[in-house]
Amino acid sequence: MxxxxxxxxxxxxxxxxxxxxxxxxxxxxxxxxxxxxxxxxxxxxxxxxxxxxxxxxxxxxxxxxxxxxxxxxxxxxxxxxxxxxxxxxYNIEIEETEQSDEDKAITDVRESMYLVSEFAKTYFHNTLLKTEEGKAIGLSYFKERGFTAETIEKFTLGYSPEAWDAFTKEALGKGYKLEFLESTGLTIPKDDRPFDRFKGRVMFPIQSMSGRVLGFGGRILTNDKKAAKYLNSPESDIYHKSKVLYGIFQAKQSISKLNNCYLVEGYTDVIQFNQSGIENVVSSSGTALTPDQIRLVNRLTKNITVLFDGDAAGLRASIRGIDLILEEGMNVKVCAFPDGEDPDSFAKKTPYEELVNYLEDNSKDFIQFKASLLMDDAKNDPIKKADLIREMVVSISKIPDRIQREIYIQECSRIMDISEQVLVSTLAQLVQKDVSDVEKKHKQEQKTFEVVKNEDPVQPRKIDILYGLERKIIEILLLYGNITEEFEDVLLKTNDEGEIENVVERNKYKVFQRIFLSLQEDEVELANPLFRDIFKNLTSYYYQNETFSIEQYLMHLQPEFAQEITDILMEDERVVLHNWEGQNIFPKAKTESISQYVSETILTMRWYLVDKIIEEIKNSISTEPDSDNIESMSMAMDYYKLINSFSKKLGRVMSRYS
Missing domain, CATH: 3.90.580.10 (Zinc finger, CHC2-type domain)
Structure with missing residues (x-):
């Protein structure tokens, strides 16, 4: 541990x-x-x-x-x-106590699959660098591709031996279970002799954004026509190819920093670009681009530049992904390489500065790119030109932002020499059709549910006042609990004439002490079980520790407590999120008068609880003619006087909560 x-x-x-x-x-x-x-x-x-x-x-x-x-x-x-x-x-040396075999054995299935995949990555990498077969076949191949030792290490490239079960034997010998070797797709079951899926292939580990190994891609090096050139891990609990981008782990920081992501097709395209000095590049690994992959990039940047091979057929097949990118509200540019070139080959022979300049000079807006690509087909054919224009408007219709749509309509009008009015009309029809399709789908989904008429009118949901007050007390403890403030104490003292009178004194308390003592004085315990447990834990922590740090406190809490505390602490950030100040709405900062804020909260809670007592007394009063309700009425009046004093202290008109 x-x-x-x-x-x-x-x-x-x-x-x-x-x-x-x-x-x-x-x-x-x-x-x-x-x-x-x-x-x-x-x-x-x-x-x-x-x-x-x-x-x-x-x-x-x-x-x-x-x-x-x-x-x-x-x-x-x-x-x-x-x-x-x-x-x-953060370059912190990890100190661990000695672990038992039981500690090392992880029962969670997904976690076991991650461990097996991590072992496989290390095994393939070591096989590439440290075995004769790996160096002669796998390492030679990567060097022929121009990959340096640093690049091979950065992407932990590997090699799976030609033997049928070399990896499986090694993994089983190290104590990894066959069920997890099979569930990750690394081993293929076959009666009593399971064998390696990737035998005789160079290996490309596929990692998540955090660096966890999800699966592998393997490239065969022989001319076996029966075998697939590239083979990927099958879908599993940890690997979903539609949700993964190759190279995202190595590219994430560069993407965020440069606010742009280059999207290519293959593993070697990503690796060669990285080696050339351009790190903000990822690959869909030969699969059609999916919305989940686009959203993965969208977390880091709003800008995608799609890099295509030079052949026209490949370009036309690939531009379908552009509409998906536009639908996600992202900005997309397209850059094509010269005929016969792909990102791998072009980056390999082009110096860094020339490569950067080429990408900048040849990255076109998707409208310009589609027009230049498809106009050769249309030429002077009016029907083909009309189809091209319609296709471009379809792409524009996918853009969620209306201002961007209008700008692209203007650009399309200029490029294709057609009136904006016609394009706007066509766009409106497409957008309306999309809306109608959504509404139609929604109505169909509604029909699948049985609609039951509720004879009783729907009652508005009653606000839980006590829940809100108790939550506010926890919030105050978290934000200001260790701060010392001056509070008013009302004491009973005998004056010179021997009469008892109220005397107001100002004394200093830590906020958590004031709240704790006030609740003790009222003999009140928080009603919500979770808030009650957090209150006890928090006040105990304050009494035992001179300083208070949210980070230190959270790290020792059970998940249920930590989640609720985070929710409470971040509630105020909605002010920032909704930009209220930008709308000339200025919420009062609680730090302006912490003692007043604490006192008001406690008084309001007392008011609410006393009000509930009055309700109980009123409900206990009998309506029978001979009933003696004098004592109950007297108690109610005393409590009303108490509420009146709360009202004066709070400086507002007395009102009822119930």
């Missing part, structure tokens, strides 16, 4: 905005950062990161927490793996 000292160092060093910034493109919003949710499909940012509090909150999915929680949610890390990832990121 990882020692407490190492975990403490990790939490002290990890900056939440830096950790999340490796996976999500963040933009500063006041003292915070915001970005698109990595957990849902959205176009308006609802993901907030607070460096001051050391936490994040995704308002679209409800998830939240600290740096470790993000890695566990986003990359499916276990707690120890998240700590190790952060330790590696």
């Amino acid at each position: 990882i020692t407490k000292e190492t975990i403490d160092k990790v939490f002290e060093s990890a900056r939440v905005e830096e950790v999340i910034g490796d996976f999500v493109q963040l933009k500063r919003a006041g003292t915070n950062f915001k970005g698109l949710s990595p957990f849902s499909d959205e176009r308006s940012p609802s993901f907030m990161v607070s460096p001051v509090k050391g936490i994040w909150k995704d308002f679209s999915s409800g998830k939240g927490g600290n740096s470790v929680a993000f890695l566990m949610e986003h990359s499916h890390f276990t707690y120890p793996e998240a700590i190790k990832y952060l330790a590696n990121k």
